[in-house]
Amino acid sequence: MNDIVSGYYRLCVSITKFAYLNLLWACFTILGLFILGIMPATVAMFAVVRKWILGDTEIDIFRTFWTSYKKEFIKSNLIGLSLFLIGYLLTIEFQILRSQDSIPYFIASYGVVGLFLIYFIILLYFFPLFVHFNLKFGQYFKWSFVIGIAHPILTIFLLTVICVMIYVTIRFSPALLFIFGGSVIAYVIMWGVAKTFSKYEEATEI
Numbered sequence: 001m002n003d004i005v006s007g008y009y010r011l012c013v014s015i016t017k018f019a020y021l022n023l024l025w026a027c028f029t030i031l032g033l034f035i036l037g038i039m040p041a042t043v044a045m046f047a048v049v050r051k052w053i054l055g056d057t058e059i060d061i062f063r064t065f066w067t068s069y070k071k072e073f074i075k076s077n078l079i080g081l082s083l084f085l086i087g088y089l090l091t092i093e094f095q096i097l098r099s100q101d102s103i104p105y106f107i108a109s110y111g112v113v114g115l116f117l118i119y120f121i122i123l124l125y126f127f128p129l130f131v132h133f134n135l136k137f138g139q140y141f142k143w144s145f146v147i148g149i150a151h152p153i154l155t156i157f158l159l160t161v162i163c164v165m166i167y168v169t170i171r172f173s174p175a176l177l178f179i180f181g182g183s184v185i186a187y188v189i190m191w192g193v194a195k196t197f198s199k200y201e202e203a204t205e206i
Contacts, residue, residue: 015180017061021048022183024065036073039080042186044068046127049187053194068131076130079140083123090115121148121155127186128193133201147196158192 028041047068051059090112097109125144129135135143148155162185169177 017052018180018183018187021045021061021065022178022180024062025182026178028065028069032073036077039076040069040073042127042182043072043076043130045183045186046190047131049183049190050128050131050194052187053190072130079126079130079137083126087119090119118145120159121145124148124155124158124189125193128190132194132197143200147193147200151196154192154196158189161188 022045025041025045028044029037031037032040044065048059048061048064051057051064094109094112094116097105097112100106122141122144125148126140129140129144129147133140133143165185165188166177166181169181
């Protein structure tokens with residue numbers, strides 16, 4: 001009986017932590033007027049879940065979040081601007097190619113689809129690498145791509161799990177996506193990507 005009560009208590013604590021972290025992520029994204037808040041807030045959220053995954057489950061969530069948010073505000077926004085511009089240019093290029101009647105343009109549009117795939121792989125691995133490694137600006141893109149391609153099964157697994165989680169949540173309980181969506185997805189990504197860190201810690205040292 002004590003084991004059941006203890007397990008239930010731990011479950012409630014975990015649920016509360018994820019909900020609180022998700023609330024911080026949403027609030028600090030809004031605090032930055034979304035455009036300037038989304039990147040540092042997401043980085044801060046990953047910084048917290050990284051601590052949890054590494055075994056530091058008793059951290060001060062707000063302090064860890066706020067410290068990372070302040071520290072990485074400028075750097076994360078500069079990288080976020082780069083990611084946005086790349087995504088925007090790819091979208092425009094795809095629309096232009098698909099708007100043409102010529103077959104060569106249509107075929108070329110699949111090249112852009114391939115670039116989009118690389119883009120999403122970089123996004124998937126970027127935040128875990130950002131909070132774990134201290135790299136130069138462009139190396140975050142390089143190593144996100146390298147690790148994503150070097151571990152295709154992990155990449156496919158993470159993308160599949162995330163898509164299934166989002167679909168099931170939207171299908172059956174959309175409210176849960178707003179309460180836990182960001183923090184749970186961040187935890188799943190960080191949990192998976194963290195398993196590759198030991199292989200690259202020496203290679204990424206500058």
